[in-house]
Amino acid sequence: MKIRRILATAVAAAVTTPVLLLSVTPAFADGKPAAQTQEKPSIAELEKAAAAAKAVYDSAVEAENAAEAALEALASDTAPLVVAVKAAQAAAVAAGTEKDAADQALVDARAALAALPDDATEEQKAAATAAVTEAETAAGTAATAKEDADAKVLEAQDTLDDERVAAARAIGQAQKATEEALAQKTAADEALAKAIEEGEDDEECVPEAKLKTVVTGLPSTVVAGTKVNFRLRVTNGTGRTMDEVYPFAYVHATDKSGIKDLGDLVHLQWSPGSSGTWKNVDNEHYMDAISPLKAGAHADIKMRLTIDAKAPAGNGVTFVAGDYWNDNGTCGGSPDLEGYEFLIAAKGSKPATGDAKPSTTEPADSGIKPQSGGSSAPVGGSLAATGSSSATSQLALASGAALAIGAGAVFAARRRKAGAHA
Structure with a gap:
């Protein structure tokens, strides 16, 4: 399966009109993301x-x-x-x-x-x-x-x-x-x-539903002018070791109208291992590789979301996923972007209780052994697919996210990684 084609098709559909979402291909006609249909874009x-x-x-x-x-x-x-x-x-x-x-x-x-x-x-x-x-x-x-x-x-x-x-x-x-x-x-x-x-280039890359990414501790409401810490858990639910796993995280936000992009006012960082330092998620929205991630194991990554004080009230969504690359050249990744929606409250508002909930998969990690993620030089990659279930607000945010990421920028890194493993 051409993983990049799945993402490219979803991006192309997201940035065209709603009519085109229904007319371009039957894969989009039922309102499901392309990666969740049986047709290969x-x-x-x-x-x-x-x-x-x-x-x-x-x-x-x-x-x-x-x-x-x-x-x-x-x-x-x-x-x-x-x-x-x-x-x-x-x-x-x-x-x-x-x-x-x-x-x-x-x-x-x-x-x-x-x-x-x-x-x-x-x-x-x-x-x-x-x-x-x-x-x-x-x-x-x-x-x-x-x-x-x-x-x-x-x-x-x-x-x-x-x-x-x-x-x-x-x-x-x-x-x-x-x-x-x-x-x-x-x-x-x-x-x-x-x-x-x-x-x-990606004939050998396949979607892997058992490579799970789950966010915990992200509040359902984040107040402008504050920082919130949460965790991203990457779980290898397969029966084989993945030599390198690249966690992906991307945050997209707009004002209440859904028109004004708040990208310059929303910042996402991560902290490697037990270090107290914070790094910005790279410009391709990836973090350092977890090398390796054994069968049945998981790794937890500390994340931090910062909303500038001048941000207006609005809506946001944090997308997470994971890609893997093995020494033998096999590769793949999460078939969906998990989306965790949250509200942005104006500065001085009272924080709300409750965590943001996922839109596509439920957290499930029983019987999984914890594993610390090793660190290497940041390497970008491409997602296995994109999309959420059927939430209207997240579809609108995903459209903006597709424009922000760019239809082509997310494809180049796998080719670079392929060269590195050749």
Whole structure:
């Protein structure tokens, strides 16, 4: 089984849209991690993921271009809404001219009535009075028409302005969607390229479910500005010695929205053996090798999680797993990433009781003999697989974790270790 392909496929799926999670391959259709399905992810499936990500990106570019064209169209003199504004303005000008004429006619009628001589006949007075009344009616009608025309100008202009604002907002949203789609496409392309490059290297590596990794003592809530100590137990539940076992640990956290990555504010360290010193987990998320780990034995590793004081309230998950490499060239690793979710409480909050619980396997170490882990130079490696059971929050965190780790970075170390054991 190509272990790296399992991880690459999971990463590619994690960084594409939820729709792609369901459409790329049947291995993801039931919501289980790829490593937990019977199908073996392949280069072809990665190619489907990359093609799907490209389709999303192409659609986003199309939508952005359409949004820009729509805004440009609204600036044209021939745009229907622009034409409607001009027509309303012309009607308002005409209504203004008619109102001015009606007002002047009323002034003239009133002047004619006032200018009648004292000896004017009753018929002349009645005619002049009727002329004033008619002019007043016409002036009122013209004034109402002018008000209506002015209101239609404002309405047409408001409609045009609203459309322009909506078009500008659509461009902003389309640009953001294009950026996100490009990032997803880039990640999927890199995962495919790396899988093609490294695809044949790990035929001899197999998933080993009996290589267990269990976290104990990690609180379910960690307060910003504090450090918490816990333990990572790596257990060889097989009937054979593993010459070198490489414990893996990775922490990923976001704010409550799930959008803002808190990676710079969350730090993971480990302490070798009985030493009181602390080391940062290396940039490939591995610790020094346990050499060897005998059949039925386990090794405990002291871990420490630090949350910076300025970290906001949010959610986190600590992933753990293990890889092994034998002197005869055989290799493998845990088929799943164990995920232990925890909450991040704002600085000054009261710590909650209770430990973080695993999402995929239950701790089981009865009858296992303790063994101290030997230390060698830190060596990176790749996981046998990635994923959790079905927790929605952890799926979101795993997606961010996949982006943070990188689709290709986790593959190189096994090749280096293969060279070291050649």
